[in-house]
Amino acid sequence: MSSLGVKGWLRWKNFILPxxxxxxxxGGITAAGGxxxxxxxAEIVSYGPHHLTATGLGAYIAEATATGNFPKILVGISVMxxxxxxxxxxxxxxxxxxxxxxxxx
Amino acid sequence: MSTLxxxxxxxxxxxxxxxxxxSVTKTFTTPDGHALPVLDGVSLTVSEGEIVALLGKxxxxxxxxxxxxxxxxxxxxxxxxxxxxxxxxxxxxxxMVFQTFALLPWLTVQQNVELGLEARGVPEAERAExxxxxxxxxxxxxxxxxxxKELSGGMRQRVGFARAIVTEPDALLMDEPFSALDVLTAENxxxxxxxxxEGHGAPVKSILIVxxxxxxxxxxxDRVLVLSSNPGRIKAELTVGLPRPRDRHxxxxxxxxxxxxxxxxxxxxxxxxxxxxxxxxxxxAPARPAPTPTNTPLPDISPGGxxxxxxxxxxxxxxxxxxxxxxxxxxxxxxLLPLTDAAVLLGLARIDGSDIEITADGKEFAAAGILTxxxxxxxxxxxxxxxxxxxxxxxxxxxxxxxxxxxFLDLLRRGFSADEARGQLDTAIxxxxxxxxxxxxxxxxxxxxEPGAQDNL
Numbered sequence: 001m002s003s004l005g006v007k008g009w010l011r012w013k014n015f016i017l018p019x020x021x022x023x024x025x026x027g028g029i030t031a032a033g034g035x036x037x038x039x040x041x042a043e044i045v046s047y048g049p050h051h052l053t054a055t056g057l058g059a060y061i062a063e064a065t066a067t068g069n070f071p072k073i074l075v076g077i078s079v080m081x082x083x084x085x086x087x088x089x090x091x092x093x094x095x096x097x098x099x100x101x102x103x104x105x
Numbered sequence: 106m107s108t109l110x111x112x113x114x115x116x117x118x119x120x121x122x123x124x125x126x127x128s129v130t131k132t133f134t135t136p137d138g139h140a141l142p143v144l145d146g147v148s149l150t151v152s153e154g155e156i157v158a159l160l161g162k163x164x165x166x167x168x169x170x171x172x173x174x175x176x177x178x179x180x181x182x183x184x185x186x187x188x189x190x191x192x193x194x195x196x197x198x199x200x201m202v203f204q205t206f207a208l209l210p211w212l213t214v215q216q217n218v219e220l221g222l223e224a225r226g227v228p229e230a231e232r233a234e235x236x237x238x239x240x241x242x243x244x245x246x247x248x249x250x251x252x253x254k255e256l257s258g259g260m261r262q263r264v265g266f267a268r269a270i271v272t273e274p275d276a277l278l279m280d281e282p283f284s285a286l287d288v289l290t291a292e293n294x295x296x297x298x299x300x301x302x303e304g305h306g307a308p309v310k311s312i313l314i315v316x317x318x319x320x321x322x323x324x325x326x327d328r329v330l331v332l333s334s335n336p337g338r339i340k341a342e343l344t345v346g347l348p349r350p351r352d353r354h355x356x357x358x359x360x361x362x363x364x365x366x367x368x369x370x371x372x373x374x375x376x377x378x379x380x381x382x383x384x385x386x387x388x389x390a391p392a393r394p395a396p397t398p399t400n401t402p403l404p405d406i407s408p409g410g411x412x413x414x415x416x417x418x419x420x421x422x423x424x425x426x427x428x429x430x431x432x433x434x435x436x437x438x439x440x441l442l443p444l445t446d447a448a449v450l451l452g453l454a455r456i457d458g459s460d461i462e463i464t465a466d467g468k469e470f471a472a473a474g475i476l477t478x479x480x481x482x483x484x485x486x487x488x489x490x491x492x493x494x495x496x497x498x499x500x501x502x503x504x505x506x507x508x509x510x511x512x513f514l515d516l517l518r519r520g521f522s523a524d525e526a527r528g529q530l531d532t533a534i535x536x537x538x539x540x541x542x543x544x545x546x547x548x549x550x551x552x553x554x555e556p557g558a559q560d561n562l
Contacts, residue, residue: 003195015209105210
């Protein structure tokens, strides 16, 4: 690239960003899974006498588990699964396919 | 030698100097802090209207020199100038063609070719026009919208050429552009390059090509600069002075190839001296110091390959031209020279001019059965190969005849990079195992002397 005098934004656009794209997508998939997992779990936090609850899917499942409401647990886990599969199919799989097709070395 | 002098050949009319390298020295530092000289005081000029070839064995620093001239790396000492102006970054008047093509796989042929123009701020319409013209010139029309992975190796290198000539550089720098291609494709591309050059179809004013292929250098270049190894210095400069397209079987062509073979093997001091005398300012080679493991590296070959070479030589009556042997085996010098170097090092053959001749020891080795040949190899290696000898001596001097490999690696790193030191030790281990001088335990990383091996010293 230096031999062609390609510098600045042109260098980022044509060289650096395409070159790191496949690794970025792989990293994104791994990190998104972990982040989503952590944010679900973090909706209910108990330490000592304190008990914090947020509104959301994680809290819904945790509450249903605590009260032993099996139909509610099933609904919560199903919604979570559908969401994960949908994000994977619609976003990550597509990016991964683009990375494989166009940006693999 | 007189038949080789270019006096009677037509001298090409040369224009102004485009590239000047003045006493370029490049020293790399190994991770453990040793200085590793790669180039030592190399000066050269490339003028308008000429093709210059830089020829050398692997490790002669020829690619490093080309990168210095391209301005991609800065020399440790000395200067590189483009039309008289010293470089401070990438050379503005040069374009590179790489051995591995170095195309961007996510850009189409046309986008790859246009990139250099885009970097120079050429407007889009003109960019497309010039790129298509370069693509046409180089014989790629119809492939503008293909991606590099859809193309064969030869077509990819054409893209490399198109990308280089599209900016109409004064100097085209080529780093072994044909060595990643198969033989026929390479020959075809070479011929097209010659046609473009002769027909002034290529918008370049000069070409500097790095190669390890002697015939390629003589086929293409007006001048051939031969580099010596470790560190790289210009050992000889030859003017080809043959009209293009050149006939590989013309007597003068073959004579030049033979001469260069002789110079590259490093033992034809006479020829080198003549050329060096012509080129004032190049110091004569100093007297050869006593061989040590660091100043006499082991050629990276297997004993089996060496035996093969000697058998071929014995079958050819004990003496033949290096170029003929290489030609018959379809070897390139990178393949053949380590073998001949090893044969000479071990005293099994000697180089005479551009011929190689088997010695009495070599005949005995070639004719011996497997067990005898192992004993003979052990004797010659322990006697003549400095590193093998040093290992046997060191092992014999210890109480339990065992030493860690790290000990030898540390010693070797005084003269080699870490990788080279490892390569040297691996070769020495291979030779020692073959000759049953010592064995190597790769789990413990220890060398152990075979009983009785010190008798070979």
